[in-house]
Amino acid sequence: DSGVTQTPKHLITATGQRVTLRCSPRSGDLSVYWYQQSLDQGLQFLIQYYNGEERAKGNILERFSAQQFPDLHSELNLSSLELGDSALYFCASSPGTTGELFFGEGSRLTVL
Amino acid sequence: GENVEQHPSTLSVQEGDSAVIKCTYSDSASNYFPWYKQELGKRPQLIIDIRSNVGEKKDQRIAVTLNKTAKHFSLHITETQPEDSAVYFCAASRAYGNNRLAFGKGNQVVVIP
Numbered sequence: 748d749s750g751v752t753q754t755p756k757h758l759i760t761a762t763g764q765r766v767t768l769r770c771s772p773r774s775g776d777l778s779v780y781w782y783q784q785s786l787d788q789g790l791q792f793l794i795q796y797y798n799g800e801e802r803a804k805g806n807i808l809e810r811f812s813a814q815q816f817p818d819l820h821s822e823l824n825l826s827s828l829e830l831g832d833s834a835l836y837f838c839a840s841s842p843g844t845t846g847e848l849f850f851g852e853g854s855r856l857t858v859l
Numbered sequence: 860g861e862n863v864e865q866h867p868s869t870l871s872v873q874e875g876d877s878a879v880i881k882c883t884y885s886d887s888a889s890n891y892f893p894w895y896k897q898e899l900g901k902r903p904q905l906i907i908d909i910r911s912n913v914g915e916k917k918d919q920r921i922a923v924t925l926n927k928t929a930k931h932f933s934l935h936i937t938e939t940q941p942e943d944s945a946v947y948f949c950a951a952s953r954a955y956g957n958n959r960l961a962f963g964k965g966n967q968v969v970v971i972p
Contacts, residue, residue, distance in 0.1 A: 749902060780958060789964035790903070790948060803959045805860075837902065841958045846891050846910075848958050850902040 750774065753838050753851035761859055765826040768854045772819055772840030778802070779821040780841070780848065781813055785834040796821055797843070828858045861886040863951050865963035873971050878936045880966045882949035885930070889951040892925060892932045893960065897946045906947075907934070910955055939970045 750773035760766055772779050781793040792805035796815035807813075810828075815821045825832060835855050839848040862885040872878045884892075893908035909916045909923045909932065916923050925932040936943055946967050950960040
């Protein structure tokens with residue numbers, strides 16, 4: 748158990764819909780990262796938050812947004828969903844003092 | 860941005876043999892290179908990492924080598940066991956502790972008993 752909690756584990760929805768994925772980082776970790784994992788693209792960095800502020804942005808679509816709350820949990824919002832958004836979305840946290848990322852179990856999104 | 864490529868995409872080895880996975884990166888400013896292992900249906904987990912001030916690091920049966928001049932690094936697994944079967948991801952970033960990691964697409968390693 749990495750200490751990173753993601754909900755929901757599985758989500759099935761239709762095209763055009765909006766979903767929210769939630770992540771609770773390890774106790775004490777200030778950084779939260781979101782990654783998208785699809786079969787042909789590996790692990791794609793989406794966005795990083797540090798202590799409530801956006802720190803870095805990767806290949807995140809404009810239809811996607813995220814935030815980190817004062818209690819350090821984070822949410823990834825995916826809207827106007829398309830079939831190609833079906834993927835495993837990982838949240839990871841890090842204390843920032845070491846190089847290791849601690850991944851959650853992931854949220855598997857299926858868009859039909 | 861950083862581009863990390865892994866070769867080969869799939870590797871099958873006999874139990875007890877060695878496995879080597881190679882990665883290349885594009886950003887000469889990258890100086891932190893971790894390897895993550897992802898078992899089927901599980902989350903990625905760090906197995907070993909190396910920083911640019913060293914050329915090799917070893918931890919029991921796994922080792923990582925780094926060639927900054929050629930911008931490539933490799934994972935070596937010796938005496939492979941069935942539990943080594945997994946997808947291995949290499950990654951790179953510009954700063955240790957700045958974990959915006961750019962991952963490769965992963966290598967499927969299959970250890971044949």
